[in-house]
Amino acid sequence: MAGKQCMTRLQKEYKSLLKDPVPHITAHPSPSNLLEWHFVLEGAKGTEYDGGVYHGKLVFPADYPFKPPSISLFTPNGRFATNTKLCLSMTDYHPESWNPMWSVGTILTGLLSFMYDTQATTGSITTSRAEKERLAAESLAFNAKNPTFRKLFPAWIEELTRRATAAAQPAPAQQAQAHAQAQQEQANGEVSGQANGHANGDVAAANGGGGIFGAARQGGGEQQNGQAGGRGGAPPGRGLGNSVVTLAVVVAVLAVVWVSSGSGGGGALWQSIFSQGAAAGGHAGPR
Template sequence: MAGKRVNTTATARLKQDYLRITKDPVPFVKAIPLSSNILEWHYIVNGPENSPYEGGIYHGKLVFPREFPFKPPSIYMVTPNGRFKCNTRLCLSISDFHPDTWNPAWSVSTILTGLLSFMLEKSPTLGSIETSDHTKRQLAAQSGLFNLNNKIFNELFPDVVDKIKEDIRKREEEMRNATSNGSQSGTDTRNSSQTVGGGNLARNGIFGSALANVVVIIGFAAFAYTVKLVLKSIVE
C-alpha cells in the first residue's frame, strides 16, 4: 500500500507539473510525458540565439523515480550536442547523482531550466564533454535530421517534426536554385565570350580583306608603272 501511495503522489505531482509547464512554458524548452508512462518525460531544447547551439533542436528525457518529488530524476540527452554525452545519465545538482542537494519543491520546469543553464556553461561534470564551438554549431545544424530518425521524437513532437521537414525542404530548394543559377551563369559567360570572340573575328576578317585589296591595288599600280617605263625605253 505504501508503494502504491507513493506512486499516486508522484503521478499527481507530475500531472500538476505538466499543467504548469503547458500554461507557463520554459523559454527554449518543451516537454511532455509518455502517454503510457507519466514517469518518463521527453523534452526538446531549442538552442538559444547567440550561442553555439543556435538553430539546434536537442532531444532528451527525464526518468522520474516512483518516490518523486522526494527523490530527483535521471537526466539524459539523446541528440548529439557537443556538451553532454548521449544516452548517459548526467551528473547535475538537479539529477539523481546528487540526492543530497535535491529540493522536493523543485518542479519539472525547475529541472529543465537548470539543465539549459548548465548546457550554456562550460563547467565539467560526469557526463559532459569538451568540444569546440565550431563542432557545436555543426551538430546544431545536423540535429534536426538526426531527430527525425527517433520514433519517440516523431510521436511526441509532430509540430516540430513538420517544421524540421519544411526547413530541410527549403534548404534543398535553395541549393537546387543556387546550382541552377550557377550553371546558367556559366552558360551566359561562355555565350558572351563566343559573341565577343565572333565580333573580333568578324572585325579582323573585314580589316584583313581591306588590307588585301590595298596590296592588290598597289601591286597593279607598280606593275603599270614598270610597263610604262619599259615602253618608253623601247620608243627611245
C-alpha cells in the same frame, strides 16, 4: 502513483510552455505517462552545437514539485553521455539544492546553459570541438530513428526533410557564382565571335583593296614611267622650234639693216645671211 498536486502542477506547466515557449527548447509529456516528458534542445548559432537537435527525457517523482526530476539525453552530443542520468543541481542527484519554484522551463534552460560550459560532472564527457560539430550535424537524422521522437516532434521531422532537400541543391552563393560564370562565358563567346568576324572582314577588305590599289599603283607607275621617259630627252620637234624662232629674229634684223643700207647692197647681204641661216636651221630639225 502521482498525487493530485503533482498532476495539476505538470498540466499547468505544459499549458504555460505552449503559450510562452522557451527559446531553443521544446517539451511534451508522454501521451501515456504525464510523469515522463520528452524534450528537444537546439544548439545555439556560433557554438560547436550549432544546428544540433538534442533529444532527452525528464522523469518526475510522484511528489513533484517538492522533489526534483531526473534528466538524461538520448542524442550523442559530445558533452553528456547518452542514456545516463546527469548530476546537476536541479536533478535528483542533489535534492538538497532543489527549489520547488523551479519549473520544466527553468530546468531545461539550466541544462542548456550547462551544456555550453566545460565543468565536469557525473554523466559529462570530454570531446573536441570538431567532434561536437560532427555530432550536431548528424543529430537530427539520429533522432528521426526514434519512434517517440517522430511522434512527439513531427515539426522536426519536416525540418529534416527540408535540410535534406537544401543539402541536395547548390547553396545560393554557389548558384549565383555559377550563373555569373555562365554569363561571363556567354559574353566571352560573343566578343570572340565578333572579333573573329571583324578580323576576317578586315583581311578580306585588305585583300580586295590590295588588288585595287595595286592596279592603281601599277597604272601610276606606268604613267610615271611615261613622264620619266618624256623628261629623259627633249620632246620631238623642240629643236626645230628654237631654230625657227632664231631664224625669224635674224631675218627681222637683216630686214632692218637692208632697208637702212639700200636695196641693192642689202639684197646681196640678205641672200648671204639667209643662206647661212637656212643651212644652220636645217641641221637642227628632223631629217
